[in-house]
Amino acid sequence: MSQPPIAPSSAPVAWWFFLTSSCIKLLLIPTYHSTDFEVHRHWLALTHSLPLHQWYTDITSEWTLDYPPFFAYFEFLLSYPASFLDSTIVDLRDGLWYSAPSVLLFQRFSVIISDLVLLTGVWIFVRKQTTLSKKKLVLLFVLWSPSLLIVDHVHFQYNGFLLGWLLVSMGFMVQGRDLIGGFVFACLICFKHLFAVAAPVYFVYIFRHYCCGYGVWRGMKRFLVMGFAVGVVFASAFGPFLYHGQMSQVLKRLFPFGRGLCHAYWAPNFWVFYIILDKILAFILKKLQFNIQEPTASFTRGLVGDSPTFTVLPQVSPAISLAMVILTMLPCLVQAWRFPRQRHFIRWVCYAYSCGFLFGWHVHEKASLHFVIPLGIIAIDSFQDAKHYFFLSIVSCYSMFPLLFEPKEYPIKVILLAIHSILMWSGLTSLFLKISPNSVHRKPRLGKNQEDRLIGWIGGCYLLSLLAVEIWGQFLHAYIFGDMLPFFPLMLVSLYCAIGMIYSWAWQLRVILKSTDTLISKKRKKFI
Template sequence: MSGKFLSLFKSSPLNDFLIPFRKAQNQWVARYIIIVFALIVRCAVGIGPYSGEKSPPMFGDFEAQRHWMEITTHLPISRWYYYDLQYWGLDYPPLTAFHSWLLGKFGSIIDSSWFALDTSRGMETSDLKSYLRITSLVSELAFYIPAVQMFTRWMGRYYSKAATIDQTIIAAAILYQPALIIIDHGHFQYNSVMLGLTLLAVVHLLYDNYCLAAIFFVLSISFKQMALYYAPIFFFYLLSICIWSPSSRSFDLQRLIAIGCTVILTLGIQIAPFVLFGGLDQLRQILLRMFPFDRGLFEDKVANFWCATNVVIKYKQVFTTDQLKKLSLVLTLLGISPSCAAIFFRTRKELLAWCLASCSMAFYLFSFQVHEKSILLPWMPITLLLNEVDPDVISMVCWFSNIALFSMWPLLKRDELIIQYFVLGVLSNWLMGNLSWIRLALRVIKLPVSYRELATPVLPHSIIWRLVIVGSYVAAFSIHLAEAFTAPPQSLPHIWVIGNVVVSFGSFVLFWLWCNYKIYIISTTNSKLKTN
């Protein structure tokens, strides 16, 4: 990337809010403003309902997170992964358990009844809700938000040559994307920790700090096993820089050993307490809880290959669970192979976000046991592509972000996060300038509106992609209208959910194919970024 940086958010509200700080020698005020506003938006979402509110006996993810704080603060470590498995048994890796323990200890100092063993089950007091909402905010503030700032700063300095204020605008555009906000602070989870740790690992790859990158990525997997969606790209990138090291132009055994020892040591430190106090059986139990293959191919309706095509082929009736596991594995390996090959044979920093996006999207589309919220895995690296100085890329990212939010509509509707869904969707698009076409339409019909240059292109230049994107938006809007005003037929009670799945899946597949095409184009052009 060379030449003068061209801001693609010109005339957007984000640009209008932050451009007065362009002449400041230090942009800390602008960064402070976007972070404060990001926290305000998240707090506003947190005022609303959460997963499983007033829904006994199992409640939902809010209760699951609270329950894990309960069992980790009251039971010995040897029982954490064995206790009350029919309720909300702990089924995430050790770092989540330690995170729950820490938050539970702090919460117990404030009010011990919040996490009293057994007797606190299903508690929904306003004080407890506020505490847990604050812990989610603090977790994102500690991990994800700084990682976004660091990534955009590196991209601005060494890739796009963007001014500091433009880096801040891009970081704001990433932070105001609605998917993570509504899941972590509406539905309620701590996905920002996993995503933040992964992004910190990416940042350290950019700075050629390979051992630090390995530490942060292992920590990410140790927080939520879904970070394995990114693992092939990290593996092949690190393996590549060891096999044909750019600095020595030969196999770097010392680097390979250092990275391998770092991974083993980081995992060992986390697992050691369980083995020490519970024996080796703890390892087996942790793995069984982390990978519950007995749940089947999918549970809820999700916009991936299996659920979308299940309308035609009833997989659970045609294949056994073991056959579906193997079939899913084959399709997933085929799906991730283009991005893995590209990052291994063309080890380039500008490919990292693209390959992470393609690989994680392939996992989402084809792997076993995918949840609606798993779209956050490809969503994170895809939003990083907002750093690209290409209007077509920006338009495609915005399209994906909108469809990703739409794909989670059935889940968010169950959580009664309807207002938050629509407000966040409109807010994020307005801030980035994606609603500037309304002003253009008003001028076309001769309404007296002042002239203003359009901001970020809403649609790419390709006519085909314009038809695809507009068609998907029309289909999504039609499904919302039909669901709002028309009851589904008795013979097809889930018709609107299935429509959501089909539209979202079709969009995701097309985006994934486009992403692989872009990887090919970038990998076959000359790189100006060096890898040590």
Template sequence: MFFILALVTCFKLLLIPAYRSTDFEVHRNWLAITHNLPIKKWYFENTSEWTLDYPPMFAWFEYCLSQIAQYFDKDMLLIENLNYASSETILFQRLSVIIADLIYAYGVQQCCLILPKSWQTNVILPVLLLANVGLLMVDHIHFQYNGIMFGILLLSITKMLKERYLWSAFWFTILLNMKHIFIYLAPAYFIYMLRNYCLKSNKAFSIGFTNFIKLASTVVSIFLITFIPFYDHINQVFSRMFPFKRGLSHAYWAPNIWALYNFCDKMAVLAGSRMNLHQINSTASMTGGLVQEYTHNVLPSITPVLTIGLTALLMIPGMLKLWKLERSPLNFLRFLIICALTSFLFGWHVHEKAILMAIIPLSILSIMDAEDARIFLILSTTGLYSLLPLLYPQNLLLLKVLLVVTYCSYAFYNLCNLYPLKKCERRLPLLNLSESIYILGLIPLFFYENIIHTLLQLNQKLPFLPLMMISTYCAVGIVYSWCRYYLNFMLKCK
């Protein structure tokens, strides 16, 4: 595993001068805010449009980084230095992500250690996790700190697999206080711990008071430590963390139900000839990710309350199933993935990179069961392809394609060897014919997006079309993965 980590780290170092998104400035600004201002002003500062909107524990993480950043370039810590990007600033911020990824590497190691020693746990799983190209693209090119988050998640999952419930709850609560989007996974933790840790002798509604107090104390104490310093303006903190006035879809359409809904709305506009092309282009701003609300043109507009209610409703069958199942950490992990996918598909203003919340845990199960591996191959291929628009500069085209193709080829080849089913020349390994056709359909989609669309001179008339096609096509594969995985969980898990 050390050799794999060393190779991946060397590759990350090569990406230091690569393209970076506006998130680079977001985190530079957060360094400046936490370094210069008292905590009572952190969530009020708005000199930059990229205001602090992560939970307080991540703000403290930025504060700690700022104490080191001042030795690289003090000017990066000036709040008014908007879009500042000296070579020292770039070096520091890139290195901070690489070093923070050691938490992720530690999580991967702990996860592999609890599994039986074999080729798949010593090599295949570490490669699938450490070399996940979604994390490479999002963190080390686009620029974010997701690695440390997923490292904490893997630590929590590892403790759960070992049935060390309090430690699992501890790490998951830390994770929630670092990045609140992981609340998507909370139903799995709540049901499984209540059923298997808090209930006395596994008898329904017979609460083991001591265990319940231990669990509640662990969770509540972490939240209190995190939020008490902000008690006098807690409403301001939450208003930043949950900005429901943002649009239904993010700037790059996450391939979910709402991408399909947006597509249907635009097709309804075209079919009804109610707008010309110029007017349709203007409605593409509905996916801009800016702090404003939008309405659909033909279909009913979707509200945040509707998405929350729909997400919760669709999780209930799985919660009831998990409650009835015998104690099985692997079933907990399966429902954790269902929670991630359900929230991704039906949530409000979902970021496309949230698909990693399902892909990374599913990597663990992919080396344990053929059906999990099958869904992993479909979901990872489709989900990683959907991240390609994040890296839009043309000079990154070859790099991002090589990353995705290499990773997916490695996954297909090795998982096929793990589960040697009857081979068929007309389909991909582990997939049936229709699934294979769908995955191979990404190839003509790629050529249309990068070549044909330009040759047809549609760049000005329909600039949003390639992105819409990627989102809707990938959404089909992710919805299919969710449906099949959920159905298997409900019918086959015991």
């Protein structure tokens, strides 16, 4: 099937995907009232009723403001239409756990509409795709992402909005417009500082790609221009708080290291293995009659509290965690330094977020969105990417299942993931394995060896076992153990998903390391 050379218009198809997903989002409005919903409502009230210098000091609710100032400004803007609609929403005290239809509709609609930023972000990439099927796949990966639907539109957060900024920034970077790309990224950090994990990649890349290679003076000038742009963003975000002398208070709120190494529900990352190894060692040593001190604090503290202590293994401090993130990120920084190429940029940023996710301090399971969504943009570039993305997006979405724990939402998350997996499967197979729409038979050459399948047998077994983990957690566990070990199914989910996440991280690392070889060999070929 040959596609016409002119790229088909992508606006209608992009809007189609956006509107259909909006329909699903609208129907998700009556789902459960999560704590994050109340957190954001409280922030509306906080920014509306208090003067700026009290935003980061207020303790009316336990849900204190812990996002950077731009997000606070965003809530401040939203609070005006909210107060117009119903003044109780923005009432600091009367509004606590307010759950009238007005606040429900207002907040849900604010997320649905703010997803227009995500549409803008993905639009930049979709425009460039040459074939309609590729456009559709990218839109499917980003706009129809079940994880985003679960986290933003059921659980309630503004990840679509924030990832939109990230995609816009990446879009500019990939087009070679580094200045505006860096500017947008700085804005993003001022919306949510967790995105700063990729800042080293941005810094190294911009320095090498934007500043170097123009001679010393022009390079210096460019460096200063970029520094000025970023400085303006940070000044407008933190300036007012600096003026009130509150920087330390703001930073304390933004980086609450008092919270444990792991979130209430363990994100499927490296530390899961560490904790479990510690537990196993403690168990064995106890059996061997060693005298061991039981830890006092549990690992599952969500709120500010004491850091947990390990029984056998060395304690982990935020500094160690940070060092591990930087250390694991080094390969891609070196690559960005040596070969600052546009086409690898998204990959590096995603890898940086993966490192942050795997080794970071107090990581939420939702943070895997930071690299899964952008990876969707490059998933159609090669068959290897497609294979990896198919695997990763299913694991990442499944790891968010525990967020929706009420029975009425159970079928929703399962069906969303099932639809997404089937569409991904059929879309990617027909894109790369050339199945013509009406024929069942594939070309005989393909399918015989491992490399030509969307998922190998190990990966296939792993994904199918997710089903077993789910059945265990939902039915068998309660059946066999009754009320004993209630946390065990959740532990199993994060442990099992952590394996997939580590695999994905290792795969990304391998691709990044390998990409040099091809570059060098290409260069050598040119020389020859």
